[in-house]
Amino acid sequence: MVSFTIEELPIPSRPGASGWADFAASLELQNAVEAEGYGTDELTFTPEELLPGYHHQEYDPRRLYAVRVGDHIVAGARTDAQAEGGDDCVWLSLSVHRDWRRLGIGSALAAHVEGVAAAEGRTTQYVYTVSPDGPGDRLAAPTGFGSVPRANPEVRFLLGRGYQLEQIERGSRLALPLDPAALAKRFTAASSTAGPEYVVLVWDGMTPSRWRADIAVLYTRMSTDAPSAGLNEPEDVWSVERLVSYEQKHQASPRTLLTAAALHRPSGRLVGFTELSVPPDTRRSVSQESTLVLREHRGHGLGMLVKLANLQHLAERHPGRPAVTTFNAEENRHMLRVNEELGFVPMGYEGAWKRVVS
Structure with missing residues (x-):
């Protein structure tokens, strides 16, 4: 069994400050996993571009976690919450490097961040994650708009952890x-x-x-x-x-x-x-x-x-x-029609998942 550690990362005050190397490595890992899912790196934000969002803690509490194997960050997670209203809600994201999957790392990291959130009273937990197209049976969103392949690893992972698919988001691209x-x-x-x-x-x-x-x-x-x-x-x-x-x-x-x-x-x-x-x-x-x-x-x-x-x-x-990218709920037919008239074409789909911890 692989030996690994899970830790919360400090947020650096500026690029290059204390903690920057780990912060950047964690976000670059998230970018790589997202690019793998969408088949393009067009959705990437650099660590420098993302850092200001982590400095808005008084209104948007955000935490960053990393999994290390030796000196290497091989997985990461982020939690987002609201400072006022929605006190029981948390939005989670999780990324595991493709070379370190199926070793229990993702499950351990998910259990850790879900547990920390639940201990803080954030028992309504949301996950948005890309689902690449795949063969076989599909799981339909209850909205009646869109579905994800049941056999996809992220789908099986979330179903196994008690999440329910609630909505499909379409990622679209407009060529310029x-x-x-x-x-x-x-x-x-x-x-x-x-x-x-x-x-x-x-x-x-x-x-x-x-x-x-x-x-x-x-x-x-x-x-x-x-x-x-x-x-x-x-x-x-x-x-x-x-x-x-x-x-x-x-x-x-x-x-x-x-x-x-x-x-x-x-x-x-x-x-x-x-x-x-x-x-x-x-x-x-x-x-x-x-x-x-x-x-x-x-x-x-x-x-x-x-x-x-x-x-x-x-x-x-x-x-x-080169392009503009955007996301819309698949049932938001009006806005999708506006985008389609402008020339946006689909580039991928995300599932929006939810579970409530008792």
């Missing part, structure tokens, strides 16, 4: 560049569909102070308005203070955040938005982050409008990127 004339024509058409009551605003980096309260509302509504199937994930409340803290820390990341938001002229409030996270290396793909239109303002094509605006913004400010 887009024809600027066609993009402008589509934006004009989308603006006409939305009508004169709505206008689009765009900005880079931090939210202008005038719009912080509205963006905080939109972030909060992301946790309640987006399809969540039987996951029943808790409301994640954002205040202006939390938004400013998050954006200030994000400024330390090499990535740039581009935002397009829909302004409802009569009320003077932002009622929809979308974000793109742009890496500094032009050879790497852009990540589509949050997109939401408030329920009470749907039916005006605002999702399409803000996405087109941000793609124009991207082309103007950060040209030369």
